[in-house]
Amino acid sequence: MTARAAPKTATRAWQRMLSGRRLDLLDPSPLDIEVADIAHGLARVARWNGQTRGAHIFSVAQHTLLVEAVMREHAPRIDIRVRLAALLHDAPEYVIGDMISPFKAVIGGSYKVVEKRLLSAIHIRFGLPPALPADIEQQIKDADIGAAYLEATHLAGFSEPEARRLFGSDPGLPAAMIDDYLTPWPAGKAEKRFLARFRSLHC
Secondary structure (H helix, E strand, C coil): CCCCCCCCCCCCCEEECCCCCCCECCCCHHCCCCCHHHEEEEEEEEHHHHCCEEEECEHHHHHHHHHHHHHHHHHCCCCCHHHHHHHHHCCCHHHHHCCCCCHHHCCCCHHHHHHHHHHHHHHHHHCCCCEEEEEEEECCCHHHHHHHHHHHHCCCCCCCHHHHHHHCCCCCCHHHHHHHCCCCCCCCCCHHHHHHHHHHHHC
16 A cells, blocks of 8 residues: 655745734735734844854844944934834845855845845835835945944954954944943844834834
């Protein structure tokens, strides 16, 4: 007697969220995106593949808050919508996780296509343009790299010379901000602070 083959099913390309939404990764709809899902997911995704100091992971939610803080410190008068875009710059990772840059380089463009579609849908959901102007993208990238320098040297075991080679110069945040944003938070705290900052920026 031969075993029956398992029934064939369609390949699933969606994820069920705690809000009840079902988000299609290949064709994401802004209507299926909820900020509570983003905050919950990002607070539980580890930066640096978890290779950071501290009792808790350094989450993507905390990283995005750090990036927005770096931008705010360097450009205190910058438009609130740009700050919101900075806060959301890694929002697709609530679905696809945080893949470290070396691995992104190995797998090529497929990841970027999915990430870009998700980010466009997230932008539309929260009143931002699907694609940001190049100068705004660069401002966010600069803040992101500055945050990476701080994370690398304070949390991920990089020496300052090594971090300078990879990420450029120290963005120079005040000591009180360093102590706050670079002390890994419990997931619940990261989620709450992300949501609070989102609500202050999304008018």
